[in-house]
Amino acid sequence: xxxxxxxxxxxxxxxFFEDADFFGRVSPWAPLWEPVSKMQESLRCNIxxxxxxxxxxxxxxxxxxxxxxxxxxxxxxTVKGSRESESKSESEKYHLREFSHTKFERxxxxxxxxxxxxxxxxxxxGMLTVILPKREEMxxxxxxxxxxxx
Numbered sequence: 769x770x771x772x773x774x775x776x777x778x779x780x781x782x783x784f785f786e787d788a789d790f791f792g793r794v795s796p797w798a799p800l801w802e803p804v805s806k807m808q809e810s811l812r813c814n815i816x817x818x819x820x821x822x823x824x825x826x827x828x829x830x831x832x833x834x835x836x837x838x839x840x841x842x843x844x845x846t847v848k849g850s851r852e853s854e855s856k857s858e859s860e861k862y863h864l865r866e867f868s869h870t871k872f873e874r875x876x877x878x879x880x881x882x883x884x885x886x887x888x889x890x891x892x893x894g895m896l897t898v899i900l901p902k903r904e905e906m907x908x909x910x911x912x913x914x915x916x917x918x
Contacts, residue, residue: 811847811874820907822882822900826874829894836891838898840884847896848873881906 813826826847828836836849850871878884882900889898 811872813847813874815876820902822902824876824898824900826896826898827894828872828891828896831891831894831896833891836896838889838896840878840887843878844875845878845887845898845900846873846875847898 811826811828813824816823816825824845824847828849831849831851835851836847838845838847840846848871850869852869853865878900881902883903886901887898889896891897
């Protein structure tokens, strides 16, 4: 008769790498040893400036529209997401469950040049795009100056 024994070698390896910092950041395997919580909290973004707007693009692969919340409060744009794993039934028995809860949150301070009333966002193919239009007075403009004869 055989039994399944709960053995978690990663615990010992985590301690080894935390104490020794053996590989550091140069190793391609270093991210494998980072705590899961650090990976869950990060949100990778790009912010691009155009003539009439800023475009924030964030990678949110696998996230659905109803799991992501975007808002502006006190001059700060906050992008956050939260989701629970599917509830397990009584018949399911896990020996390891790391997909229980996932979340992220990131905030950006907005300058006075943003028009908060017209901010728009789309979520498509794992990419969240937030369009932050500039106020009219902040957009570049050209003024023709008439030259008079002296």
